Amino acid sequence: MPIITTTEELAAFCARAAEQPFVTVDTEFLRERTYWAQLCLIQIAVPEGAGEPEAVAVDPLAEGLDLTPFWELLADERVVKVLHAGRQDLEIFWVQGKVVPRPLFDTQIAAMVCGYGEQVGYDTLVRKITGRSIDKSSRFTDWSRRPLTEEQIAYALADVTHLRDVYLALSRQLAESGRAAWVEEELAQLADPRSYVVDPEEAWTRIRTRSQSGEFLAVVRELARFREEYARRRDIPRNRVFKDDALLEIASSRPRNARELSRSRLLLRDARKGEIAEGILAAVAAGLACPPDKRPRVESAPQRGPKQEALADLLRVLLKTKAAEAGVAPRLIASAADLDAMAAGA
Known part of the structure; x- marks a missing residue:
């Protein structure tokens, strides 16, 4: 199985990949014990018939390996970079390489427009489009351990080799349906670097709370900011500092001393x-x-009576029906918040 462990090998493969119309990309990483994802493997494939090897696994843990050729390939605007559900991969690329791939194609997003459902999994999409099944035996591998077995590498490469067929099929469907532009807004949001590093000042917005109290939310904001900065500095998961439920409990009790x-x-x-x-x-x-x-403000949810509740239910049924008729995921037409706002305004 081809695995790249030197900068020279990586540069040679990336130079060949840069001559292709697209490449498929995936990563394996660990994040259970750290704030930042630990990149353990990079998989890249070029189109079939583009020369051997068509797919490689890059070992970022190999001593002396410089990933610059890979970052340059991601930034090369002549080559479409294809991923599936790539948000976490893109976060790694931005944090470690300061690059977000352009142009970008995410097959999970495209699948929503082509009638495969919302957030469809890679295995399901491969099976529906190609009829093939993926071996899942190495799914829970510790990718940081070396050496990797041939079975592990084969599993990892399947994530990019089958992705080529999925990409080509979805591209054809988008072109034939005239819906290629429908995915552009979603892809533009995915390619925005601002979404990949949490601003400690805004960390509180990710915490679910029903309270509208400005004072309470001000304490939540400060606690979330401290937790984000501490976790980032120590490179530990946020929940290892304290969990959201503990944060909300503290914001309610507002302790003033250690006792x-x-x-x-x-x-x-x-x-x-x-x-x-x-x-x-x-x-x-x-x-x-x-x-x-200076306290945070949260807009109150629209008040709904029995009439609005019934209308919201009707709108949800109508949305599901129309989305099925159009062959798209419902959220591409309207979100739950959109429906609630429409019902509340009736």
Whole structure:
């Protein structure tokens, strides 16, 4: 199985790939114990008939390997980069290589427009389009361990070799249906680097809460900011600092000292002392001290009575029917929030 471990091999393959109309790309990574994803393998395939090898696995953990040729290939606007459900891959490319592939084609997004459903999985899409089944035996591999077996590499390469056929089939369907432009807005959002690094000041917006209290939300914002910065600095998952439910509990109880903080039922024992505890108390104090005009604001959800509830249900049925008739995923026509707003305005 072809696996690239040197910069020279990578540069040679990427130079050949740069002469092709498209390449398919995937990655294997670990993220269970870190804030930043640990890139463990990169898979690249060129079109069939473009010379051997057609598909390679690049070992980013190989000593001395410089990924610059790969980053340059991703940035080459002559070559379409094809991924499936590529958001996490793109985050890795941006964080490590400071590049987002352009032009970009995501087969999961294209599949929504072509009638394969919303967020269709790669295995399902391959089976529906090519009739082939993918061996899943290496799905839960620890990709950081070396050496990789031939079975592991074969599994990894299947993620890009079958993707070629999926891309070509979806491209034809988009062209024949006249819907190629429908995916452009979704792909433009996917290619926006701003979506791949969380601004600590905006981390609170990812936390679900029903409270509309400005003071409460100000404390939530400060706690989320501290957690994001601490997790990033220590390269540990956010939930290893404290989970969302603990954050919301603290924002409600608003402890002012270590004794009050120790009463938290949801906070991990290690977070009740030391740097994390100090950061929590400082965040609570900062949130409480925030002037009213600087507090976060959350727009209230539209109020709905029985009439609006019934109308919202009817709109959902209508949306599902029309989406099925058009052969597209419902969210490409309207979101749940759109339907609720329409019903509330009736």
